[in-house]
Amino acid sequence: MKIGIRLTIALAVPVAALVALFGLLQERANRVRFQAEMLREGRTIARTVQLALQYALRDSQLQDVQQLADEITGYERVLGLRLLHPDGSPRYESASLRKYPAVPPRTLAEVLRTHRMAEIHLRFDRGPVVAYVVPLFGPSGSVLGVAEVLQLESFIEDEIRASRKEIAALSAVMIAAVAAILFLITRVGVERPIEELVRSFREVGKGEPSSPLTVHRGDEFGRLAEAYNAMCARLDETRKSLLAEQEERRRMEASLREAERMASIGRFAAGLAHEIGTPLNVISGRAEALLRKGGVGEPGERHLRVITMQIERIARIVRGMLDFARPRELCLVSTAPHEMLSKVLELMEPRFEQAGIRLETRVPAELPRIAADGDQLHEVFLNLATNAADAMPGGGVLGVTAERVERRRPEGGGESLPFLAVTFEDSGCGIRPEHVGRVFDPFFTTKEVGHGTGLGLSVSYAIVREHGGWIEVESEVGRGTRATVFIPLRPERVAPASPAAAPIS
Ligand SMILES: Nc1ncnc2c1ncn2[C@@H]1O[C@H](COP(=O)(O)OP(=O)(O)O)[C@@H](O)[C@H]1O
Ligand SMILES: [Mg+2]
Incomplete structure (x- = not known):
């Protein structure tokens, strides 16, 4: 059962009981009042009758007595009038009284003795009746007879019935009003806030972010809503931090796996470079010795030169492999991006000029400084510039821009942070879609044999x-192609040095 209905019933029942009690008391008071009124009236009538009859009897006007008896019958519920001799024998009675017995002898004797009015309550077939018995005196003070006025008591019941109906109607209206007011109060003041609370509980239970309850009351519900909102806020915070933690753990695990993979590639590369390096030195030493000695003859000398050139190539690759595998120690220094980029582009200038590449730089001098290992970052930018130049053998445009940006880390999670974004955008041949995901893989190259090691981007x-x-x-x-390097402007964590790392795919 709804709380509103239950509260309404719980309060309406005692109210109804109270109203009923009030009605009962009211009825009792009314009964007493009506009775007193009736007796007062009855006595007045009896007294008046007494005086009138005394005069009539003194003047022996029995005619007047009959007239009075007939006129008084029916007035104010008077049932009738009876005149008795002092010995109790009837002298005259209204027609209405004919079937009713006369006053009992005891009462008659009492009236004759005391000379005072007596009242007795009788019960006739028409209901309860009061009989007022008065003595009638002659001029000398002698008792001439007795008059009996009978008054119907039943009208009290009629009056009470009418007033009871009134009280019942009034009570019904009162109870209905009280119930309606209670119902409205509980509906607005209790059920609505509870329904809102339940709706919000359900949302939170389903894992949806809860919308805060509106608190505009100072009562218990207001305080409940406040406490609930505070609880939801804490819950939301906990949920967020839990999600962030999960994300962080996922990120750490991924980068750990990647670091392990790269470490094993690095160890393999280092071992291979070392193994190749020694025999290579021997071959190159022997070839150079033969060349120095001379007398090998023209075709032989040419072959020896090809051999040394090819060995030089292998040595370059081996150096790259060692570079890739070398554990790096960062030496972070506050660096102005503008200065570093200028140096790189200056170094590349002859090559750009030769290939007919036009440079468009947009690197503001007032960019915030970054914490960087100058030599290593220099190598990164040099790699990007070289790749761009390689992609535009017949000339083109290379745009170099640097700006401050707000970004989330690509691994997802975390808030937006400020980064320095350095972009190299060329108008070169571009990268085939199926190769874009592999450009950071060590030894991935699309360049002709002898032109690329495939290590530039992975090292970068x-x-x-x-x-x-x-x-x-x-x-x-x-x-x-557009390659963008993001360097944190507020480096909160610098990744531990690993042999090499590539993007997590
Ligand atoms: N600016 C660019 N334009 C076109 N292709 C590029 C560019 N940068 C990188 N690449 C592609 O990515 C590959 C790997 O680059 P990188 O790691 O520097 O090795 P490498 O330059 O020795 O080939 C390149 O061989 C090329 O296919
Ligand atoms: Mg390269």
Whole structure:
């Protein structure tokens, strides 16, 4: 059963009982009042009758007595009038009294003795009746007879019935009003806030973020809503921090797996480089010795030169592998991005000029400084510039921009943080969609044999990650490539040095 209905019943029942009690008391008081009124009236009538009859009897006007008896019958519920001799024998009685017995002898004797009015309550077939018995005196004070006035008592019952009806109607209206008011109060003051609370509980139970309850009351519900809102806020916070923790753990696990993978590639590369390095030195030493000695003849000398050139190539690759595998120690120094980029571009200038590449730089001098290992970041930018130049052998445009941006880390989770974004955008050949995901893989290259080691971007990525940032590459075949390096402006955590790291795929 609804709380509103229950409360209404719980309060309406005692109210109804109270109203009923009030009605009962009222009825009792009314009965007493009506009775007193009736007796007063009856006595007055009896007294008047007494005087009138005394005069009539003195003048022996029995005619007048009969007239009075007939006129008085029916007036104010008077049932009738009876005149008796002092010995109790009837002298005259109204026609209405004929079937009713006369006053009992005891009462008659009492009236004759005391000379005073007597009242007796009788019960006739028409209901309760009061008989007023008065003595009638002659001029000398002698008793001439006795008069009996009978008055119907039943009208009291009629009056009481009418007033009872009135009280019942009034009580019904009162109870209905009280119930309606209670119902409204409980509906607005109790049920609504509870329904709102329940709705919010359900939402929270389903795991939805709860909308706060509106608190605009100072009562218990207001306090309940306040406490509930505070609880929901704490719940939301806990949920958020739990999600963030989960995300952080997922990120850590992924980067750990990646670091392990790269570490094993690094160890493999280092071992391989070492194993190749020693025999390579021997071969190159022997070839150079033969060349120095001379007398090998023209075709032989040419072959020896090819051998040394190819060995130089292998040595370059081996150096790259060692570079990739080398554990890096970062030496972070506050660096102005503008100065570092200027140096890189200055170094590349002859190559750009030769290939007919136009440079468009947008690197404001007032950019915030970054915490960077100058040499290593220099290498990153040099790699990006070289790749751009490689992609535009017939010339083109290279846009270099640097700006402050707010970004979330690509691994997801965490809030937006300020980063320095350095972009190299070329109008070169672009990268085929199926290759875009592999450009950071160690030894991935699309360049001709002898032109690329496939280590430039993987080494760059490792360096940038160690600075707490990442690299994004977007490309469209035939239109160009955009590579962006993100370096944190508020480095809160610098990744531990690993042999190399690549983006998590
Ligand atoms: N700006 C660019 N335009 C087109 N392709 C690019 C660009 N940068 C990188 N690539 C692609 O990514 C590959 C890997 O680059 P990188 O790691 O620097 O190795 P490498 O330059 O030795 O090939 C390149 O071989 C090339 O296919
Ligand atoms: Mg390269």
